[in-house]
Amino acid sequence: MIPVLTRAQMRAFDKYAIETCHVPGVVLMENAGRGAADVLSAMIEARRPHTPSREADAISARARSFPVRHVQSPGQPATYPLEARVVVVCGTGNNGGDGFVVARHLYARGAEVEVYLAGKSEKVMGDARINHDAYIDLGGRFFELPEGAGLGPLHTALARADFVIDALFGTGLDRPITGHLADVIAVLNDAAARCVALDIPSGLDADSGAPLGIAVRADDTVTFGHLKIGMLTPEGARLAGNVHVVDLGVPDPPILTHVGVVAEVIRRETVGSYFAPTPERSPAFPRQVGAWTRPGVDLTRRGDTRPVASQ
Numbered sequence: 001m002i003p004v005l006t007r008a009q010m011r012a013f014d015k016y017a018i019e020t021c022h023v024p025g026v027v028l029m030e031n032a033g034r035g036a037a038d039v040l041s042a043m044i045e046a047r048r049p050h051t052p053s054r055e056a057d058a059i060s061a062r063a064r065s066f067p068v069r070h071v072q073s074p075g076q077p078a079t080y081p082l083e084a085r086v087v088v089v090c091g092t093g094n095n096g097g098d099g100f101v102v103a104r105h106l107y108a109r110g111a112e113v114e115v116y117l118a119g120k121s122e123k124v125m126g127d128a129r130i131n132h133d134a135y136i137d138l139g140g141r142f143f144e145l146p147e148g149a150g151l152g153p154l155h156t157a158l159a160r161a162d163f164v165i166d167a168l169f170g171t172g173l174d175r176p177i178t179g180h181l182a183d184v185i186a187v188l189n190d191a192a193a194r195c196v197a198l199d200i201p202s203g204l205d206a207d208s209g210a211p212l213g214i215a216v217r218a219d220d221t222v223t224f225g226h227l228k229i230g231m232l233t234p235e236g237a238r239l240a241g242n243v244h245v246v247d248l249g250v251p252d253p254p255i256l257t258h259v260g261v262v263a264e265v266i267r268r269e270t271v272g273s274y275f276a277p278t279p280e281r282s283p284a285f286p287r288q289v290g291a292w293t294r295p296g297v298d299l300t301r302r303g304d305t306r307p308v309a310s311q
Ligand SMILES: NC(=O)C1=CN([C@@H]2O[C@H](COP(=O)(O)OP(=O)(O)OC[C@H]3O[C@@H](n4cnc5c(N)ncnc54)[C@H](O)[C@@H]3O)[C@@H](O)[C@H]2O)[C@@H](O)CC1
Pocket: 014, 015, 025, 026, 028, 029, 030, 032, 091, 092, 093, 094, 095, 096, 097, 098, 127, 168, 169, 170, 171, 172, 173, 174, 175, 176, 177, 178, 181, 198, 199, 200, 224
């Protein structure tokens, strides 16, 4: 079964890993961002066969000048250099920090990357600041888009982008989005580029699955650690698009025991475990001996998912 967490549970998961298990937050952020970069690399690779021939010539010329250390190895999701123009739109919190990690990895893999920060660098702190500085000091293309700045440059960048990465807000969202940040999201939603959200589409309430003011309409969402319940409601699922779960590099059992889960997604292959065999003939299937009957199952809480009785 696949665990599903609330916003508070996911935040408690990260906190427990950092404070009790002593996995540094910046390591979790690196694992999250690198995992997302792998998902994106595979998406970029999947487009490669459709490249028109003139462009393909340019690509092979670039490939010849790309460092030899990027020889494709087993498990590597793509051929380097990646052929894609990627615009990463970051907020000033840790979701934006994930965006800087993704930007750094895609840049290192040869993609054309630009980062737009919806705010000022001076507002970026902690683990996000470490990754902000690393990306910029490695020579990554970077632009600030603070309150009051025109959104023309973002429009222009998105018009030529293949992918736009939404790293504005994750589980830290706690009030409706208004003003400048709402305008930035509207620009993202107008773009033709494939939109990939990090953790959750910005503006989506991770618990209710409703937009808080305005929300990004993603084609894909790369979510970190575990599914969030808000992505499984009809509206949340529509905004999240295809969902990919990336692990944070920490084992689940010691942490999930402490933080709990709100629901579980059942896999086809394990659905049988929800049914218990009856020793007698079932009244519903009188000819069948040892029929399988449905026990009481409540899929909304982990504690209630055990079969309680044969009925
Ligand atoms: N160390 C960690 O805890 C990890 C966090 N991760 C990422 O961090 C995210 C959570 O990061 P943060 O808690 O920094 O929060 P966010 O980056 O989601 O949001 C940033 C801040 O924006 C403010 N805010 C909330 N709603 C707003 C609104 N409507 N308008 C303007 N400002 C608003 C809040 O003060 C919030 O803390 C996760 O979704 C995930 O992407 C991952 O990197 C994994 C590790």
